[in-house]
Amino acid sequence: MVLNLDFLTSDETPNTTNLNMGSRDGELCLRFDVPSGNEFALPASGVREVMSVYLDRITPIPNASPFFLGTYNWRGQVIWVADLGQFLGDQVLVNTDRNEVSVLIVEEQELIMGFAVHTVANTEWLDVNQIVTGLDNQQIPAAMSDFVKGVYTTTGSEPRELRLLDRVAILRSSQWTI
Template identity: 50%
Template sequence: MVGNPDFLMGQSQEDLASEFQELETPEGELHLRFQVPSGRELALPATGIREVLDPPPDRITPMPNVSPLLLGTFNVRGRVIWVADLGQFLGDSVGLNTDRAEIFVIAVEDQDTILGLAVERIVKMQWLDVEKLQMPTDIPDGVAPFLRGEWVFEENERPVTLRLLDQVSILRSARWAA
């Protein structure tokens, strides 16, 4: 009797079936969309992200004699990670504003190396089809080694160009040594 849908809702099975939406199977892979200070929107594959943090700026300790791209270090549950300004790393002239309540940091990991990438804001998680990635022709030479491709699509009736970054290339870059 309890297993009978008429008992549960007083409705027939046909009525219940019409009320439930069919779930769509997501296409592609899950990615994190975010913005750097210049306003450019970028993405990273969710599989390469360890976590997203939002520490207050005073918890990031500046370090002397390191690359100007590095904002400092941050202690995450007993592990010290470096935090970098991703926009400036990619050649933006606009630096990250650290005069605010929190800074969004995307912790990326490869093997045993973790790096925090500071960004302006987190946009959303989104399923994106990697089969539809295109290689852009108008990218600066300084960005090319860190780019997997880009998607061009419409969202809310406006064109969007979303570039996919390669977190392993960013982690392994010689730019951090400067």
């Protein structure tokens, strides 16, 4: 459905700051995990697409960084696909023995990249007031500390920690050397 505001005849713009979003308080995030079982979240605003990619469609590039699985033709544009868990310091690699891998297409301005992950869980509204920032080294491994905005503890029968990632820091990292 397209919203067309041309029918407004007054010079006033509608006040959209008081919209009732119900239980949608906070930031919409995409939940996923890497092969080691660690759970992460990315703000959905930077995720362009979530897809399952046949591994034979990813072209390996010799002598590239070990984080890279290769390149992929996404909508006519060649993008890099990387093992996000390995980039963040996980020892367990994405299973390339399967036919397909889950890939998050993430964008920041002119940078577009694919991140291979183990499983994409769902989207969830995270209450930004409950995200713990300024964590010490005991809670976040050193390899990922520059890329984690904070930790959100889920509620429910089995509380879990979600590490909220900073997509800009990841995409602009100097570790992406080819």
